[in-house]
Amino acid sequence: xxxxxxxxxxxxxxxxxxxxxxxxxxxxxxxxxxxxxxxxxxxxxxxxxxxxxxxxxxxxxxxxxxxxxxxxxxxxxxxxxxxxxxxxxxxxxxxxxxxxxxxxxxxxxxxxxxxxxxxxxxxxxxxxxxxxxxxxxxxxxxxxxxxxxxxxxxxxxxxxxxxxxxxxxxxxxxxxxxxxxxxxxxxxxxxxxxxxxxxxxxxxxxxxxxxxxxxxxxxxxxxxxxxxxxxxxxxxxxxxxxxxxxxxxxxxxxxxxxxxxxxxxxxxxxxxxxxxxxxxxxxxxxxxxxxxxxxxxxxxxxxxxxxxxxxxxxxxxxxxxxxxxxxxxxxxxxxxxxxxxxxxxxxxxxxxxxxxxxxxxxxxxxxxxxxxxxxxxxxxxxxxxxxxxxxxxxxxxxxxxxxxxxxxxxxxxxxxxxxxxxxxxxxxxxxxxxxxxxxxxxxxxxxxxxxxxxxxxxxxxxxxxxxxxxxxxxxxxxxxxxxxxxxxxxxxxxxxxxxxxxxxxxxxxxxxxxxxxxxxxxxxxxx
Amino acid sequence: xxxxxxxxxxxxxxxxxxxxxxxxxxxxxxxxxxxxxxxxxxxxxxxxxxxxxxxxxxxxxxxxxxxxxxxxxxxxxxxxxxxxxxxxxxxxxxxxxxxxxxxxxxxxxxxxxxxxxxxxxxxxxxxxxxxxxxxxxxxxxxxxxxxxxxxxxxxxxxxxxxxxxxxxxxxxxxxxxxxxxxxxxxxxxxxxxxxxxxxxxxxxxxxxxxxxxxxxxxxxxxxxxxxxxxxxxxxxxxxxxxxxxxxxxxxxxxxxxxxxxxxxxxxxxxxxxxxxxxxxxxxxxxxxxxxxxxxxxxxxxxxxxxxxx
Ligand code: HEM
Ligand SMILES: [Cu+2]
Ligand SMILES: [Cu+2]
Numbered sequence: 001x002x003x004x005x006x007x008x009x010x011x012x013x014x015x016x017x018x019x020x021x022x023x024x025x026x027x028x029x030x031x032x033x034x035x036x037x038x039x040x041x042x043x044x045x046x047x048x049x050x051x052x053x054x055x056x057x058x059x060x061x062x063x064x065x066x067x068x069x070x071x072x073x074x075x076x077x078x079x080x081x082x083x084x085x086x087x088x089x090x091x092x093x094x095x096x097x098x099x100x101x102x103x104x105x106x107x108x109x110x111x112x113x114x115x116x117x118x119x120x121x122x123x124x125x126x127x128x129x130x131x132x133x134x135x136x137x138x139x140x141x142x143x144x145x146x147x148x149x150x151x152x153x154x155x156x157x158x159x160x161x162x163x164x165x166x167x168x169x170x171x172x173x174x175x176x177x178x179x180x181x182x183x184x185x186x187x188x189x190x191x192x193x194x195x196x197x198x199x200x201x202x203x204x205x206x207x208x209x210x211x212x213x214x215x216x217x218x219x220x221x222x223x224x225x226x227x228x229x230x231x232x233x234x235x236x237x238x239x240x241x242x243x244x245x246x247x248x249x250x251x252x253x254x255x256x257x258x259x260x261x262x263x264x265x266x267x268x269x270x271x272x273x274x275x276x277x278x279x280x281x282x283x284x285x286x287x288x289x290x291x292x293x294x295x296x297x298x299x300x301x302x303x304x305x306x307x308x309x310x311x312x313x314x315x316x317x318x319x320x321x322x323x324x325x326x327x328x329x330x331x332x333x334x335x336x337x338x339x340x341x342x343x344x345x346x347x348x349x350x351x352x353x354x355x356x357x358x359x360x361x362x363x364x365x366x367x368x369x370x371x372x373x374x375x376x377x378x379x380x381x382x383x384x385x386x387x388x389x390x391x392x393x394x395x396x397x398x399x400x401x402x403x404x405x406x407x408x409x410x411x412x413x414x415x416x417x418x419x420x421x422x423x424x425x426x427x428x429x430x431x432x433x434x435x436x437x438x439x440x441x442x443x444x445x446x447x448x449x450x451x452x453x454x455x456x457x458x459x460x461x462x463x464x465x466x467x468x469x470x471x472x473x474x475x476x477x478x479x480x481x482x483x484x485x486x487x488x489x490x491x492x493x494x495x496x497x498x499x500x501x502x503x504x505x506x507x508x509x510x511x512x513x514x515x516x517x518x519x520x521x522x523x524x525x526x527x
Numbered sequence: 528x529x530x531x532x533x534x535x536x537x538x539x540x541x542x543x544x545x546x547x548x549x550x551x552x553x554x555x556x557x558x559x560x561x562x563x564x565x566x567x568x569x570x571x572x573x574x575x576x577x578x579x580x581x582x583x584x585x586x587x588x589x590x591x592x593x594x595x596x597x598x599x600x601x602x603x604x605x606x607x608x609x610x611x612x613x614x615x616x617x618x619x620x621x622x623x624x625x626x627x628x629x630x631x632x633x634x635x636x637x638x639x640x641x642x643x644x645x646x647x648x649x650x651x652x653x654x655x656x657x658x659x660x661x662x663x664x665x666x667x668x669x670x671x672x673x674x675x676x677x678x679x680x681x682x683x684x685x686x687x688x689x690x691x692x693x694x695x696x697x698x699x700x701x702x703x704x705x706x707x708x709x710x711x712x713x714x715x716x717x718x719x720x721x722x723x724x725x726x727x728x729x730x731x732x733x734x735x736x737x738x739x740x741x742x743x744x745x746x747x748x749x750x751x752x753x754x755x756x757x758x759x760x761x762x763x764x765x766x767x768x769x770x771x772x773x774x775x776x777x778x779x780x781x782x783x784x785x786x787x788x789x790x791x792x793x794x795x796x797x798x799x800x801x802x803x804x805x806x807x808x809x810x811x812x813x814x815x816x817x818x819x820x821x822x823x824x825x826x827x828x829x830x831x832x833x834x835x836x
Contacts, residue, residue, distance in 0.1 A: 062704050062705060062707065063704050066701075066703070066704060066706075131810075135703070135704070136701075137701050141662060141700075141701070143660070143661050143662070143678060144661040144662065144701070144702060144703060147660070147661065147812075148703065148812070149810050149811050149812060231677075231678045231679025231680070232678070232679070236679075237662060237677055237678065237679070237680075238677070238680075271569070271577065272571075272577045273577040273579050274579045274580070274581055276580060276581070276582055276583075277581075277582040277583075277586075277587055278581070278582065279582070280582065280587050301609075302664065302673050302674055302675050303675050303677070304674075304675055304677045304680055304682040307609070307613055310609070311606055311609075314602055314605060314606065314609075315602050318598040318599065318601060318602045319595075319598070321594070321598050322591060322594050322595050325554075325590065325594045326587070326590060326591055326594075328558060329558075329586075329590040330582075332558055332561050332562055332565070333580075333586070335561075335562065335565035335566060335569060336569070336580065337569060337574070337577060337578040337580060338565070338569050338574070338577045338578075339569060339571045339574050339575055339576060339577035340565070340566055340569050340570050340571055340574075341570075341571045342566060342570070350562055350566070353562060354558075354559055354562070357554070357555055357559075358555065361551035361554060361555055362551075364551060364598065364601055365544060365547050365548075365551075367598075367601070367605070368543055368547060368601050368602065368604065368605025368608075369605040369606055369608065369609030370539055370540050370604070370605050370606075370608025370609045370611075370612060371540055371544050371547065371605060371608075372605075373540065373609070373612060373671070373672060373673050373674075374540045374544075374668075374671035374672070374673065376699070377664060377666075377699040377700060377701075378699065441544075442668065443666070443668020443669070443695075443697070445666060445697050445698070445699040445707075446701075447701040447706060447707075448706065448707040449706075450707045450708065451707070452695060452710075525579075527579070
C-alpha cells in the first residue's frame with residue numbers, strides 16, 4: 001500500500017502539500033512552520049541573554065531589547081506553544097489513535113493552517129510597517145499599548161487572526177473525537193493523548209473568543225478612540241487585564257494538557273505495563289480544564305483588584321494544583337514494577353516530570369498571596385514559566401518527536417545522539433533558568449534591559465546556560481533532520497506500542513486503515 | 528499562627544516563602560527519588576517481566592487529600608500574610624506617590640515634593656499610589672513589597688523599615704523604553720534626623736524660595752523631565768534642552784516635515800500638546816502636561832528652559 005507521502009491527490013509537488021486535506025500532511029505542514037518559528041524564537045532568546053551578560057548596554061539599545069523580548073514572547077506563545085501539540089501531533093495522531101481515516105472536517109483543517117500562516121504573516125509584516133516592531137510585551141497591557149507609537153494594530157490583528165486557527169482546530173478535534181471513534185473505541189479505551197487533546201480543544205473553543213474580543217476592543221480604542229480601557233477616556237485598565245487573563249490563563253492549559261497526554265502515552269510503552277490510574281489521569285485533565293478557567297485573577301494580586309477577589313483567586317489557584325499533582329503521582333507509579341527501557345522518548349518524558357514539577361512547585365509561591373506580592377513581575381516568574389512551558393511542553397514535544405518520528409517519517413534516528421543532546425539540554429536548561437528563580441527572589445524585575453550590579457553573577461551564569469542549551473538543541477534537531485533523509489528504515493512498531501498508530505505501516509497509508517479496526521482492548525494492554 | 532507576623536513585610540514574606548519551600552523541596556525530592564529508583568530497580572535487565580497494575584483507589588484518595596490539605600495551608604498562610612501587608616496601622620506616615628514615564632514623585636502631607644522617598648525608621652509608612660500615564664509598579668525588594676500604580680485609580684501599600692540605610696526602588700511593571708531605569712531610593716533616617724529634615728524642607732517650601740535650587744530647576748526635577756531630557760547637551764530619549772531657545776529645528780507636523788524657530792509659544796505648546804510638533808528623529812512619546820501642571824508651573828518651566836544656554 002503506498003504511504004501518504006506517495007499519494008498526492010489532485011496536485012503535484014509543493015502544491016500537493018499546501019492544498020492537501022490529509023490530516024497527516026497538514027500535521028507535517030504545521031510541524032515545519034511551527035518549528036521554524038520556534039527556531040526564530042530561540043534565536044531571539046539567545047540575543048536577549050547575550051544583552052544581559054553584563055550590566056549596561058552590551059549589544060543593543062533599550063528599544064531594540066524591548067522589541068526582542070516582545071517578539072520572543074509573542075512567537076513562543078502564539079506561534080509555537082499554543083498551536084504546537086494539538087496542531088502537529090493532534091492532527092497527525094488523534095485520528096489514527098481513535099481508528100479514523102481523517103478528522104471530521106478535513107477542509108476546515110487545511111483552512112486553519114492557512115489562517116495560522118496568515119496571522120503569522122500579519123505579525124511579521126507589522127515589524128516592517130507603521131511605527132516598527134511592537135514593544136509592549138506579549139501581554140499588550142493598556143494603556144501602554146494604546147500609546148506607544150509602534151505598530152501595535154497590525155501585530156494585534158495578527159494575534160486575533162491566529163485565534164481563529166486555534167478555534168477551528170479545537171472544533172475539529174472535539175467533533176472528531178465524538179463522531180469518528182472506531183467501533184469498540186469506548187471513551188475509556190481512548191489513549192490518554194486523545195483525552196489531553198480533547199480537554200484542550202474545549203478550552204480553545206470556549207476561551208479563545210474572549211481574547212479575540214479583547215484584542216478587537218483594543219484595536220477599536222487605538223484606531224477609533226472608543227474609551228474602554230484608557231482612564232484618560234473614561235475606561236478601565238484593569239478590565240483589560242481581566243479580559244486578557246480570562247483567556248491567557250486557560251491558555252496555559254492549552255499549552256500543558258496535550259503535553260501531559262504525550263507523557264501518558266510514552267511512559268507505559270517504555271515501562272511495558274499498563275498506565276497507573278487511567279481514569280484519575282483522564283478526569284484530572286477535565287478538572288484542570290474546568291477549575292483552571294476560574295483562576296485568572298492570580299495574575300493581578302498587585303494590580304489594584306479588590307482584596308476579596310485576590311483571596312478567592314488564590315484559593316482556586318491552589319485547588320487547581322491538586323489535579324496536576326495527581327497526574328505526576330500516577331506517572332511515577334506507572335514506573336513501579338514495570339520493565340523499563342530508557343529509550344530517548346522515555347528520557348525526555350522523565351525529564352518533563354522533573355522540570356514540570358519544579359515549574360508547578362514554583363507556581364505555589366506565586367499562588368500564595370503574600371509571597372506573590374514580592375515575586376510578581378520578577379525573574380522568578382520568568383524562571384517559573386520557562387520551567388512549565390519549556391521544561392514541560394517543550395520537553396514533551398522533544399519526547400513526542402523521538403517517539404513518533406519513526407511513524408511519521410518511516411525512518412529511525414541515530415539512537416545514541418539523543419542521549420548526548422539530552423545531557424546538554426538538561427544541564428543548559430537548569431543553568432539558564434534556575435538562576436532566574438534566585439534573581440527573582442533577590443528582586444530583579446522582568447523585562448529589564450539593564451540591571452543593578454548585584455545581579456550580575458547570576459545573570460552571567462544564566463547566559464552561559466543559554467549557550468549550552470542551544471548547543472543541545474542544535475545537536476538534537478541536527479540528528480533528527482539528518483536521519484529524516486539518511487536514517488534506517490523504521491519498522492511499523494519499533495517500541496512495541498499497543499495504540500492503533502503502531503498497528504499500521506510506517507509511514508501510514510493515505511487513509512490510515514484499509515479497514516476500520518474493531519477495538520477490543522485498552523490502549524496500554526501489552527499482553 | 529505562623530511565626531513572624533510582626534508587621535515587617537520582609538519577614539512575613541520570607542517566612543511564608545520558607546514554609547512553601549520546605550514542602551515543595553520535599554515533594555520534589557520524593558518524586559525525583561522514586562522516579563530514579565524505579566527506573567533502576569525495574570530496568571528491563573533486572574526486571575524482564577513487568578506487572579500490570581491498573582491503579583489503587585486508596586492511593587488516589589491519599590494523594591488527592593494530602594496535597595489538598597498542604598495547599599490549603601499554604602493558601603491560608605499566604606492570606607494571613609497578605610492581610611498583614613494590607614492592613615495599614617493607625618498613625619502611619621502618609622506619602623502620596625505619583626508614577627509617570629519614567630520617574631517617581633513623592634508628596635508629603637506638608638506639600639513637600641521629592642524624587643526620593645525619605646522615611647523615619649520603625650514608623651509605618653502608608654503609600655498611596657497613582658500614575659499620570661501608563662501602569663507602573665512601585666517595588667522595594669528589600670522590604671518585599673510591591674504595588675501597581677494605575678492611572679485613574681489610587682492604590683495603597685504600607686511597610687515599616689527596621690534598619691537605617693538606603694534601599695533600591697524599582698519599577699516592576701513594564702512601561703516602555705526606559706523601564707529598567709525607572710529607579711529611585713528609599714532613605715531610612717532615624718526619627719530625629721527625619722523630622723529635622725522634614726521641617727527644614729517644610730520651611731523652605733513656605734518661603735516659596737527654596738534655598739540653593741531655583742524654582743524652575745526644581746520643577747524640572749519634580750515633573751520628571753530629566754528622565755528624558757538633559758540640560759547639558761547630551762541627547763537622551765528626548766532632545767537636550769540646552770541652547771534650545773532661539774534655535775532653528777526640524778519638526779514633523781501631521782506627518783510633514785517643517786522648520787521652525789524655537790520661541791516661547793513653541794516651548795509652551797511642547798508641554799501642552801507635545802505630539803503636535805514632534806522633533807525629527809525622536810519618537811512621539813512625550814507625556815502632556817495638560818491637566819497635570821498649573822498655569823504658573825508651565826510659565827515657570829518655560830522661563831527656565833529659555834535660560835538654558
Ligand atoms: C534558548 C531558549 C530561550 C531563552 C534563552 C529564553 C530567554 C528568555 C528571557 C531571558 C526572557 C526574559 C526577558 C525579560 O524579561 O527581559 C524570556 C521571556 C519569555 N520567554 Fe523565553 N527563552 C527561551 C525559550 C523560550 C521558550 C521555549 C518559550 C515558550 C515556549 C519562551 C517563552 C517566553 C515568554 C512568553 C517570555 C515573556 C516575554 C515577555 O515578558 O513579554 N521562551 N525568555
Ligand atoms: Cu495564570
Ligand atoms: Cu516600568
